[in-house]
Amino acid sequence: NAGVTQTPKFQVLKTGQSMTLQCAQDMNHNSMYWYRQDPGMGLRLIYYSASEGTTDKGEVPNGYNVSRLNKREFSLRLESAAPSQTSVYFCASTLDRGTYEQYFGPGTRLTVT
Amino acid sequence: SQQGEEDPQALSIQEGENATMNCSYKTSINNLQWYRQNSGRGLVHLILIRSNEREKHSGRLRVTLDTSKKSSSLLITASRAADTASYFCATDPRSSASKIIFGSGTRLSIRP
Numbered sequence: 001n002a003g004v005t006q007t008p009k010f011q012v013l014k015t016g017q018s019m020t021l022q023c024a025q026d027m028n029h030n031s032m033y034w035y036r037q038d039p040g041m042g043l044r045l046i047y048y049s050a051s052e053g054t055t056d057k058g059e060v061p062n063g064y065n066v067s068r069l070n071k072r073e074f075s076l077r078l079e080s081a082a083p084s085q086t087s088v089y090f091c092a093s094t095l096d097r098g099t100y101e102q103y104f105g106p107g108t109r110l111t112v113t
Numbered sequence: 114s115q116q117g118e119e120d121p122q123a124l125s126i127q128e129g130e131n132a133t134m135n136c137s138y139k140t141s142i143n144n145l146q147w148y149r150q151n152s153g154r155g156l157v158h159l160i161l162i163r164s165n166e167r168e169k170h171s172g173r174l175r176v177t178l179d180t181s182k183k184s185s186s187l188l189i190t191a192s193r194a195a196d197t198a199s200y201f202c203a204t205d206p207r208s209s210a211s212k213i214i215f216g217s218g219t220r221l222s223i224r225p
């Protein structure tokens with residue numbers, strides 16, 4: 001099993017450009033999450049999908065959109081990138097919402113200039 | 114604002130010593146988890162303790178939970194160089210059915 005995979009690993013964007021971060025899991029998990037990690041801030045939840053077909057906002061959703069394409073895949077889109085979105089982005093999944101351990105991908109390091 | 118806050122923010126100890134990290138949170142929880150993050154990598158789950166549990170062990174890890182004080186501690190015994198990492202607590206608030214909230218982490222350095 002690959003676990004949780006994320007693409008790309010690194011990306012540099014200019015202000016105003018758009019891009020989609022891809023995430024996939026092969027563990028048949030129901031819930032998936034997108035976090036961003038900034039220095040000294042821990043992880044902050046951007047969006048999550050408790051189950052296939054549902055998505056909800058987290059703590060810092062502004063400037064992002066998500067799609068739960070199917071049970072395996074959960075993508076994060078930046079429509080018009082801003083320097084404040086420079087961060088490391090992690091995707092995670094869990095068997096079910098709330099009370100189960102989360103499995104994390106390796107992260108995408110995004111720089112917006 | 115963060116639900117969980119770790120203390121200390123950074124900790125440096127000699128190999129072989131024990132390391133203790135603390136986490137405080139604000140609202141009632143269903144459970145609390147600890148995660149480790151090696152530099153440049155994703156988080157790895159270490160241990161989960163439920164709100165009706167007071168102590169849990171896993172190998173060299175010991176976690177305690179005091180719901181009356183809204184706090185938890187993670188003890189790593191007989192530390193090794195490979196334990197150098199950041200450690201995060203994550204809480205599952207009762208008010209939030211679908212998500213857990215991470216603290217800002219403790220950076221642990223093990224000196225040889």
